[in-house]
Amino acid sequence: MVELVISFATSKIKGVSNLISKSENISEIPINKEITTKKKISKSTLNEWKWGYIMIFPTFIGLMVLNIIPAVQTLLLSFEKAGAFGKSNWVGFDNYKKLIQDPAVIKATINTLKYTIITVPSIVILSLIVAVLLNQKIKGKTVYRTIYFLPMVAAPAAIAMVWRWLFNSEYGLINYLLSMVGIHGPEWLTNPNVALISIAIVGVWSAIGYNMVLLLAGLQEIPKDYYEAARIDGASSIRQFFTITIPLVSPTLFFVLITSVISAFQVFDIIFMMIDKTSTALEGTQSLVYLFYKYSFVLNDKGYGSAIVMLLLTIIMIITVIQVKCQKKWVNY
Numbered sequence: 001m002v003e004l005v006i007s008f009a010t011s012k013i014k015g016v017s018n019l020i021s022k023s024e025n026i027s028e029i030p031i032n033k034e035i036t037t038k039k040k041i042s043k044s045t046l047n048e049w050k051w052g053y054i055m056i057f058p059t060f061i062g063l064m065v066l067n068i069i070p071a072v073q074t075l076l077l078s079f080e081k082a083g084a085f086g087k088s089n090w091v092g093f094d095n096y097k098k099l100i101q102d103p104a105v106i107k108a109t110i111n112t113l114k115y116t117i118i119t120v121p122s123i124v125i126l127s128l129i130v131a132v133l134l135n136q137k138i139k140g141k142t143v144y145r146t147i148y149f150l151p152m153v154a155a156p157a158a159i160a161m162v163w164r165w166l167f168n169s170e171y172g173l174i175n176y177l178l179s180m181v182g183i184h185g186p187e188w189l190t191n192p193n194v195a196l197i198s199i200a201i202v203g204v205w206s207a208i209g210y211n212m213v214l215l216l217a218g219l220q221e222i223p224k225d226y227y228e229a230a231r232i233d234g235a236s237s238i239r240q241f242f243t244i245t246i247p248l249v250s251p252t253l254f255f256v257l258i259t260s261v262i263s264a265f266q267v268f269d270i271i272f273m274m275i276d277k278t279s280t281a282l283e284g285t286q287s288l289v290y291l292f293y294k295y296s297f298v299l300n301d302k303g304y305g306s307a308i309v310m311l312l313l314t315i316i317m318i319i320t321v322i323q324v325k326c327q328k329k330w331v332n333y
Contacts, residue, residue, distance in 0.1 A: 218252030
């Protein structure tokens with residue numbers, strides 16, 4: 001039996017060697033069965049894809065009509081100068097050359113950066129503190145959440161008008177309360193050195209509620225077992241906050257940071273409603289968006305206004321890219 005098996009194997013080996021010797025290239029050896037790695041897509045998967053594309057199609061159309069197409073039109077308009085009766089003339093990079101040398105644009109850029117530097121850290125820190133406090137087991141926390149979220153429900157124009165009355169240097173409530181303790185309140189909205197801080201206070205107050213809800217949702221996703229284990233090991237509340245809470249809520253913190261920066265660079269309505277057009281503080285508070293409104297809709301120079309918007313878009317994109325690059329070092333997914 002063993003001899004039969006050996007003779008059979010020997011004959012097979014000889015057959016293969018003869019086949020190789022007859023072929024000039026080993027690639028000519030016939031292969032009986034091809035190996036395929038393609039997987040057939042089932043009808044149910046194709047059906048899911050079809051309905052998925054159908055569902056996102058309206059959103060895609062809205063994105064094209066309301067965002068992408070206007071952005072392209074704005075870019076093209078930035079190379080033009082509005083003429084009489086709405087006609088525009090192609091001027092190339094003249095608007096951008098003027099942009100670089102315009103003191104008003106430089107000042108507005110500095111104002112926008114100052115506003116962002118003041119508001120964004122304040123919004124992120126205060127929103128996180130409020131979210132942590134409301135995540136504790138306290139009575140009436142639902143009421144507190146509603147109160148903090150109310151500024152997001154109110155119209156920005158209404159908020160600006162209320163704060164304008166509060167900041168009024170003559171009969172405003174804030175200066176009245178300061179006078180009761182012997183402090184002479186500043187001219188909040190007319191002093192160029194104070195007006196931007198006043199605007200920033202309103203911006204921070206308006207944004208805390210929304211960001212608090214986002215961070216609170218992130219905090220509630222953290223398993224309680226981590227805190228119990230840390231408590232058993234003797235970790236204090238402060239150590240738990242920095243070693244458990246911050247790392248695990250960092251993705252939400254990063255989202256809040258990104259949206260807060262973008263929102264800060266787009267500030268307009270608070271300035272428009274609170275600062276008088278003839279006030280000496282306007283130059284020290286007007287942002288790039290305010291300058292865009294001024295040139296596009298007041299001075300009817302939509303080409304130059306579009307160039308200002310493209311400058312703003314470029315700054316936002318650069319800062320966002322830097323944030324995305326840096327988040328890899330401190331965001332834990």
